[in-house]
Amino acid sequence: MKFFDQENSSRSVAVVPVAGDTVTLTGTSGTANITVNGVAYLATFDTDFDETAEDFKVSHSVALGLRGINVAVVGSVKQVDTVSVTGASGTADIAAAGGLTKLLTFNSTLTLTCSDFVTANAAAYLAVGIVLTSSVADLIFTSVDAGGEFAHPTITNVSGDLAGTVANTTAPASLLVFSKKRSHIVTERVIVTIANVSGDLAGTVAGTFTPDFNIARVYQISISAATTIAKALNLRAGQSVRFEITATGAFAITWNAAYQFAGGTEHTQTSTALDILKGNYNAAADKVYLTLEAADVKA
Known part of the structure; x- marks a missing residue:
């Protein structure tokens, strides 16, 4: 189901399936398979999470690159x-x-x-x-x-x-982040899972979605994993945005602090239904102010 209003109807619509594309490693030994868009790559524990993540990047970045996928080690946390x-x-x-x-x-x-x-x-x-x-x-x-x-x-x-x-x-942590090489195309997502092979090396998988107002300001987003909605790129004063979000499965949504919600309380997404949020960017406050237009919209 698609919704448009007069203000946004002439703007590009981005259809975005958001799956997990960020792996946070856990465990202290052994191996795990990290499957990226259907192909498994072996991760082996080495001294600590940071070394493990770096080793994975060195071992598999070429093979991933041949498939048009970037891998980066970011967001490391000290114990x-x-x-x-x-x-x-x-x-x-x-x-x-x-x-x-x-x-x-x-x-x-x-x-x-x-x-x-x-x-x-x-x-x-x-x-x-x-x-x-x-x-x-x-x-x-x-x-x-x-x-x-x-x-x-x-x-x-x-x-x-x-x-x-x-x-x-x-707790210590290192994040492996996977993205398509043509990452400016917002509909191209990377689907990642992780499964233990030996020892206790494992991890959790989440996703991050970054809207780009140069590409679209109407986003039809389907979420099926823990997801962070990051601060939008290419913000300009007075810009409007519309999020049409459907979430299923074991999802959780975290909004960047750049989004401010009416009443001061972050929106709680309805499960297995469509919620519609609409807002505008305030340059002075550097925030996108969002209001809930419709909740629990059934197909």
């Missing part, structure tokens, strides 16, 4: 773990990075205790790929490399009451 130290006396063992164990000794305050530990051990942790810092009573462990992964730290009391808790603040 961050925090040890919150407690107590007022004694010592504790802190272990991280697969067995690197160092002694924490209380020194008048928890702030000094943590800063002393950093001074004494930062170089040793850096040598195994971890940046060690402190903030008041917290010891903060951060991977040097984006996508880098290390064993979560532990803290064990040795004497007195010095101890603490461990929070795994940020």
Whole structure:
């Protein structure tokens, strides 16, 4: 079903099936098949997610390129773990990075205790790929490399009451993004799946759709995976846009902050039906203001 209004009827209409085209890797070992538009390519875990993603790109970019598909490694996230130290006396063992164990000794305050530990051990942790810092009573462990992964730290009391808790603040991640080489043609999408082969290497698949107002301002979008609708390209003051969205299956939609919704609440997409959103670009605010024109429209 297609909807037009007088304002937009003369503009190009883009019919966009949005499938997953971004893979976030998970796991610590083994292999997985990443299938891109029907052809499987093997990913092998190597040290951390970033290395794994880079190895995949090096191994398969030529073969993918011959099929007109780009692969990029983007959006890498560093692992961050925090040890919150407690107590007022004694010592504790802190272990991280697969067995690197160092002694924490209380020194008048928890702030000094943590800063002393950093001074004494930062170089040793850096040598195994971890940046060690402190903030008041917290010891903060951060991977040097984006996508880098290390064993979560532990803290064990040795004497007195010095101890603490461990929070795994940020999990590491590396994203493999697949796109058609002629990516300016918005109807050309890449369909990607990932399946474990050995070990626990796996991943999640999502999609990103970036409207281009030079190509179209009426978008008939079908979504079947977790999808981010990115900030539109080639925005100009006063431009109007219309999204006609149908979502099925295990979908989820995240709108970029460049879209503002009436009432301040992001639109919740109806499942297995058509929702129509209409809006205009405000250059001063650098936002596209959207309102819901129709919801749950049945074919």
